[in-house]
Amino acid sequence: MNIRTRLTLIFFSIVIIVLTAISASIYVVSSNFRKEDFFRRLRNRAVNTAKLLVEVEEVNPDLLRRIEQNNPASLPNQYIVIYDHDGTELYRSENTERFPIDDRLLSRIRAKENVEFKYEELDVIGFLFQSKDERYAIVAAASDVYGGDALHYLRNTLIIVFLISAVFVSLMGWVFAGRVLRPISRIVSDVDNITEMNLSRRVNQGNSSDELGKLAATFNRMLHRIQSAFSSQKTFIANASHEIKTPITVMSGEIEVALLQDRDKDYYVNTLHSVLRGLKSLNSLSTQLLVLAQTDSDKPMRNVGVIRIDDILWEAKDELAKVHPEYMVEIQLPMSIGDDSLSLQADEQLLRIALVNLIDNGCKYSDDNRVEVKVRANQPTRIVLDIVNNGPGIADDMVDKIFDPFFRAHATKTIKGSGIGLSLVKRIVHMHGGSISVKSVPYQQTVFTLEFPIVTAKPSNGTASLTE
Template sequence: MKIRTRLTLLFTIIFALITIGGSVVIYITSANYREDQFYDRLEGNAINTARLLIKVNEIDSNLLKIISQNTVALIKQQILIFDNDNQRIYNSNESIRIPVDTALLHKIRRQNQVKYSIGETEIIGMNFTNKQDKYVIVASAFDKYGYNKLRNLQYTLIIVSFTAILITLIAGWLFSRHVLKPIASMISKVSDISASKLHERLPEGNGTDEIALLAITFNKMLARLESAFQMQRNFISYASHELRTPLTVITAQLDVALQKPRDVEYYRKIAESVLEDIQQLSVLSNGFLNLANASLDKSGIRFEILRVDELLWQAREEILKINHHYKINIDYKEFPEQESALQASCNDQLLKVAFSNIMDNACKYSADKEVNIGIDILPKEVKISFKDAGIGIPKKDQEKIFEPFYRANNVKSIKGHGLGLSLTHRIIKLHDGQLEIESAENKGTVITINLPSLA
């Protein structure tokens, strides 16, 4: 069932229940009011008749009947009066027979007043006292006009309720169409958005209601998708370019070597050159793999409690095994008393990759091939700073330095792929940390990492 139909039916059902409930309350209230008014009139007529018969000596039962016949009375009205011995002493209408037995008379004497009905005839019995004598009056009549008004009210309520429900159904259908029109428009526009049209956005309306908030949320999702698709396209483009270059060099060298017989020394040089290119391919492929791992959701990565400084030392050792001429200095500003101040929830492989990238960049782009690392303990944080005296990062490039494959203009002549800082930034974010860069061209760079500790 569509939302429009469901809203219309729900709105109509609620209104119908309210309308029917209100009509029932009105009818019951009116019926009770009619009954009370009729009994009051019947009781008044009965008491007046008893007073004339019992208290006015000049009026006997025959004269009272004549008076009653010439007085405006209720339809089918009959008034019966019984004395102390339950003997009937007056009957205003002999043509009507209302069954009155001794048990009823005793009940009236006990309860003082009894109201009941037989069919549409309503009857009231009451006590009437005159000095020492106790009489019982039983009066009955038919409220023809009252019942006619009730029937008319009933028909009116049924017609009005049915008409109101029908109007509500139509109005609800039109109203739900109006309310859901932005959603229908949104569905139509979303259906037109494909992978090649992720730049398109939904209209956000007034920007405050729920539908506008839905459009805003969807547009944010489209922006993330567009960014992810663009990153994927750039990744494929850059990866293809970076892989093609060493492969082209390898292919060219081998083609030249196979064109004619060469001496052993030539083949050795070719093999060394090819080996160097293959090593570059290995570094590049490892960078791609690490970048893919760092792009995973945090829930898919194994974290454990480790000492951050130990991972720094391990990363240092791995860098120095490959680059013996690098100088990597690690200094504790103040060694903590508790080991937990240096512990953090982390993935050892990813965090070592992040540290290695920063150390390698600092040494590679510095004339003295040196980086100074400081470890500082802060409340609930471990602060690690990497300081070098290298060529620095131009200010215009600092905003894009974390994008994959992006390289600053002043390092184009130095071997690299532009993956290091992008990968490092993602790894630190996965560890709920912060990475900040302060750099000045030809003066050096300071990279600061803050990781949440267990202290």
């Protein structure tokens, strides 16, 4: 069952329930009013008859019977019986008995003083009448022909109106549901026409102030994020393919040239060294791509523990010194920073990769292969690393792009690299709850600033907690 049908049924059910309640209320109220009004009129007729009988000496039962029969105000099938306090019958409208009157009924009248009930087509009332210090029991009956006809007419009218209303409500409910769902149908149609080939299309927001407009706006924002992700993915795949293909193409070309004819030993040695450099470059690129993929996974940090940032810095320096002896890395650690201010909750391997990449970039692009790493405390709960180099720097229009995968500034195109390092560093830093920023003055100084939350003193349960 689709939503339009369900909305129609809900609308129909609600209205029908309301109509049923209103119609039933009208009928019940009208029926009660008819009953009360008829019994009131019947009681008045009986009281008037009793007064004539007991208060007017000239009136006897026979005369009263003729008066009652010739009275145009008498009710249809009017029938009145009057008893004294001993139960002796004083008056009866007709000699024939319309309905049985026994001692049990008279006892009920004397006990309750007012009894109302229906006998076949007659409405019957029994009550006590006080006159001249004596109480009389009166039983009166009549047929409410006009009231019954009016009630039947009202019932038929309500049924006809109910049926017509049910049909009308069904049609209006279907139209109403269609109008309500029209914006949703439009959104569904717009979404259905959006594919991976036209992610730039957006859903018509219509009235942006209502819920459906907000839904469309939210969906458009999601489309924007998906489009950005697709674009980033395509760019990443294209750049990764290019970066991987380049060293493979170079190595293949060198091997093919070497195989064209016999060469001397030195040529083959140089070729092998060139291929080895290409393989190392390819291995480094694949390693960075794997780490980059790891940072995109659901659980990028797998070996989290409390580590000291200064230990990671010294390890990063030693690791770089083994590969690049020409690098000069100076670590400045003020004595004012206590041991507790150097502890981080981090994945040691990922954090070491980030620092190695950042220091390696600084040394690689610095004119003298020199980098200064300055450790300082920004707040009681934060530790800051400033990584300074004196390279060509970064132009202002490039600063916001250097953390994008495979992006390389113009000033660094002459130096070998894949453009993955800084994007990897940024992801790792953010995973550890930190932040990274850069300030650069071209051909003077470039400073990368990393800020991390430190681990507070160990609580009583022996576990460390991260302080934001």
